[in-house]
Every structure is written in C-alpha cells, then in structure tokens.
Amino acid sequence: MDALSELQDWYLAQCNGDWEHEFGISISTLDNPGWHLMIQLGYSLLEDQSFAAVRYGNPNIRIDSQSNELPETPVFGNWVECSVKDNVFHGSGGALKLGEIIGIFLKWAHEIEIAESTPEAEKRREQREKEKSDRLFWDVLGNEVWERNCAIEGRSNKCTRFSAWCRHHHFKRSRGYKYPFEDEAKPANRVLEYQSFPTPQML
Numbered sequence: 001m002d003a004l005s006e007l008q009d010w011y012l013a014q015c016n017g018d019w020e021h022e023f024g025i026s027i028s029t030l031d032n033p034g035w036h037l038m039i040q041l042g043y044s045l046l047e048d049q050s051f052a053a054v055r056y057g058n059p060n061i062r063i064d065s066q067s068n069e070l071p072e073t074p075v076f077g078n079w080v081e082c083s084v085k086d087n088v089f090h091g092s093g094g095a096l097k098l099g100e101i102i103g104i105f106l107k108w109a110h111e112i113e114i115a116e117s118t119p120e121a122e123k124r125r126e127q128r129e130k131e132k133s134d135r136l137f138w139d140v141l142g143n144e145v146w147e148r149n150c151a152i153e154g155r156s157n158k159c160t161r162f163s164a165w166c167r168h169h170h171f172k173r174s175r176g177y178k179y180p181f182e183d184e185a186k187p188a189n190r191v192l193e194y195q196s197f198p199t200p201q202m203l
C-alpha cells in the first residue's frame with residue numbers, strides 16, 4: 001500500500017465521532033520550497049509517546065529568484081525535519097519529500113502499534129486512563145470552601161462547594177477508593193479558579 005493510502009487508513013482509524021472534531025491532519029507547502037505535514041496525536045495511540053527526531057540536509061538552499069533556476073539538483077530540496085512537540089507531529093522537507101515524510105510518520109505509528117498491542121501495554125494504558133479520570137474528578141470537586149464541616153466524622157475538613165462532604169470523602173464515596181494523589185502539592189492558582197465558581201444560589 002502506498003504512503004498516502006496508509007495515512008488515510010490511520011486517519012480513518014482515529015475518527016470516532018469525536019476525535020475528528022478536535023484533532024486532524026494538515027498538509028501545506030513552505031516557501032523554501034517544500035512541504036509541511038502536521039498531525040495532531042491527542043487521544044491516539046501515539047499520544048505522549050516518544051519520537052526520535054529525524055533530520056538531514058539543508059532546508060536553506062532556495063531557488064535563485066534572479067535566474068529562476070534550481071540550484072544543483074543533488075543538493076537542492078534534499079532535506080527532511082521530523083519531530084514531535086506538544087503531541088503534534090511536524091514533518092517538513094524539500095519539494096519532493098512529502099512521501100518520505102509521511103513514510104517516517106507511518107513507520108513510527110506502526111512501531112508504537114506493535115509495542116502497544118501486548119497485554120502489559122494494554123494494562124498500562126488502562127492505568128493511565130484511570131489516573132487521568134481520577135485527577136479530573138478531583139479537580140471538578142474543587143476546594144473545600146463552605147462554612148460547614150464535612151458530614152462524615154473523623155476529619156475537620158470543610159465541605160466542597162457542591163457537596164455535604166469534604167473533597168476526600170466525596171471522592172471516596174463516589175469512586176469506592178481513596179484519591180491516590182491527595183498528597184501531591186496543588187498549584188496555587190487552582191484556589192483562585194475554584195473561588196470564582198458560581199455559588200449554587202447563582203446557578
């Protein structure tokens with residue numbers, strides 16, 4: 001199968017009714033001249049995976065605008081730069097390198113697919129998802145700001161804004177286990193964030 005068909009398959013495999021609304025792929029041109037391929041990796045198997053950057057050649061050899069001629073063919077456009085930053089794959093290269101750039105991406109995607117298909121990897125992935133969801137729920141509960149104490153005895157904590165319990169107890173009651181990251185330092189700006197939440201009366 002050619003690179004473009006494989007890229008289409010990868011794209012289609014990500015589309016699930018949600019992914020395609022937030023993430024995607026773009027292919028554009030550069031004025032070197034050249035190509036730029038950008039692939040958003042969020043919520044794909046490639047999210048947070050490490051990628052060894054690929055770089056060769058010199059992107060700064062350009063067409064001579066005076067004569068409108070290509071510099072010597074063996075050097076001109078013979079460059080590629082591929083890297084991943086903030087869960088976005090960026091691949092750039094000379095005017096004839098688009099296929100090769102797509103190939104570099106697909107090779108990496110294929111390697112990760114194999115590495116992630118073991119039962120151990122599946123377990124690790126589930127664990128990561130669970131941690132993400134725990135943190136999100138903890139954040140949503142917000143800080144303990146009400147005047148009254150938590151309805152469950154044993155702790156002197158106040159209630160969170162929308163609950164009769166403290167954050168700790170609300171989490172434990174809902175999830176059936178203790179919040180695993182309770183001892184982690186909380187960023188100071190979160191306090192302000194939650195204080196600006198509307199009160200129930202305002203809702």
Ligand SMILES: [Zn+2]
Pocket residue numbers: 150151152155157165166167168169170
């Ligand atoms: Zn409590």
